[in-house]
Amino acid sequence: MTLNDRFTIKVPASTANLGPGFDSMGLAVDLYLTLEVEESQKWDIRSACDELKSLPTDETHFICQIAIKTASNYGIGLQPCKIKVESDIPLARGLGSSAAAIVAGIELADTVGKLGLTQQEKLLIATEIEGHPDNVGASLFGGLVIGSYKQNEVDILSFSNITFEMVAVIPDEILLTKDSRGVLPAAFSREEAIQASSTANLLVAALLTQNWEMAGKMMEQDLFHQPYRKPLINFYQEIVDIAKSNGAFGVALSGAGPTVLCFTEKGKGNQLAQGIQSAFSTMSAKILNIDYSGSRVNMVERFIK
Structure with missing residues (x-):
């Protein structure tokens, strides 16, 4: 240069x-x-x-x-x-x-x-x-x-070769990754590790085959981090319920949070965003694409x- x-x-x-x-x-x-x-x-x-x-x-x-x-x-x-x-x-x-x-x-x-x-x-x-x-x-x-x-x-x-839309539900509050990592367990039992890793494996397979129902199910069955981080996120379960009633096939924390990401099939993002925004006026509901x-x-x- x-x-x-x-x-x-x-x-x-x-x-x-x-x-x-x-x-x-x-x-x-x-x-x-x-x-x-x-x-x-x-x-x-x-x-x-x-x-x-x-x-x-x-x-x-x-x-x-x-x-x-x-x-x-x-x-x-x-x-x-x-x-x-x-x-x-x-x-x-x-x-x-x-x-x-x-x-x-x-x-x-x-x-x-x-x-x-x-x-x-x-x-x-x-x-x-x-x-x-x-x-x-x-x-x-x-x-x-x-x-x-x-x-x-x-x-x-x-x-x-994967296509879907997402709606990011973004609160005003920040959540530092180091704080969110602090609530995670230091170790898992063998049984827990097997269950958690098999869930992740099946999520990959579901995404690659565009089996959206299965992908959403696996997102919710995570054992690695979401059970410990969800209590840090206000209205998490309420967001899940509203998102699913407006066409989301899955919901997951975005990284360490506090953003909650709602996944939907291509073309359904507007309906999903409008439903979420009307229910949570203090948060931002932003349509995202890959x-x-x-x-x-x-x-x-x-x-x-």
Whole structure:
């Protein structure tokens, strides 16, 4: 990249787990973190988004820290950049805002530092930072991803032949992942682990064969995390009841919550969103679709002043 270049980075949001796919299953959705980047003499990060205005405007910004560290790991000192950040991914709501920022930072390092990273290398870097591949994998690859991470090795498969709509029920309250993880048990018995993993396996099979009734059933039978996190989410069961009465085939926490994701067949999202919004006027009911592209970097022509 030269000083005459500008480029954009666009990273989709993600939902993780889909019920029993704990820390291993993710889905990219059509909310986006967007960076408009050009080289500069110093780091300067700005945003017009109210949620992002309080974040640092220099190299201590989280995205910059990820980019600088990633480049440094390859022996590259990163050229400072001027960055305009826009995002419609709500923070700390279980829609992968931190994972999107991690992926954006890696894409920034790769482009400015000319690292030439493969998708697999980006995935490993992001997974080592995040700790699991579900959100970052979805943001990188798009579609439905199923991954496994162990001992500095990550394996993942992505699927783009699945089609449905979702309605995200987003409360005003935030719920930090570290707080939501604090309520989880430290261990499961062998019997519990078998039941929990078989439920996750059957969810995958149901999604890939578009057996929506079975998929919804498996989402509700999760044993890994939802039984412990549901009490932290106000009106969870009420949302489930309203969603099902308005055409949802399944309901699950989005990541660690507090967003609740309601799944419905293609074309039924409007009815579902309207039913939920009328019942829960203090929350936002947003229709979401699957993003199949994942993160992308586009060079753009510099504005002539």
